[in-house]
Amino acid sequence: MQMIPCLDLADSEAIVFSALQTAERSGSQVSIAVVDGAGLLIRFSRIDGASAASVEAAMAKARTAALTGKDSAAAEQAIASGRLALLSLQGVLHQPCALMAGGLVLRSQGVVVGAIGVSGMTPDQDLAIARAGADCFALRVQDCSS
Template sequence: MQNKPYLEHADVRKILEAARAEAWTHHWTVSISVVDDGGHLLGFYRLDGAPALSSEMATAKARTAALGRRESRHYEEMINQGRTAFLSAPNLSGMLEGAVPIILHNHVLGAVGVSGVKSNEDAQVARAGVAAVAPV
């Protein structure tokens, strides 16, 4: 049997703080979600001024990246390239750029999802969060 690393509370705090710092550096008002490998919410920040919808989108994006074991942008790209049937994939509702899985020693520990600014900027904030605990 293999042992698998997992995110601890201290890790989630580091991720959220690093992502928040990246967003604040650019004056971006975003929501930031951290989920475990099953897509369950572990931590969340909604920065002052972030749109209400961004809180739901950040978590949905993070869940998609964790369950799919890849950045959420890959699903958006597949759909944009014509594979619209992917819109019916179960439990994946955040198929937009802005979430990055947290991978350590080939294990997906969870993901960071961000919403509130341009998709590539959301992803930049998510990567900053992931970098606090694992190389991106």
């Protein structure tokens, strides 16, 4: 039997906390979703004032990244390059917002263990906030393997 790493609640809470700190420093009103490797929600947070649309968008970006193993913006680029078959993936790209920047894959030991999705601001701002959460997770993984 193989042992595979997985994202746990403590990891997801640290990821969201780091992303929230970055969002609050910049005055960003966003929703933040962390999903496991199957794209199922583990942790979610919505900053006061974040739009209702950002809730579903954050989850869609995270789900897309987890299920494709690529950051959500990569799906947009692939489709723009002609890989239209991606549009038919069930449960992945069911919302156009799933193709925008802000969904980042989380890996441990080379395995996709989940993803973070952020929505509510511009794609670059969403990506920067998601990056803070992903960087926090990378540090946690590095500390565990040391």
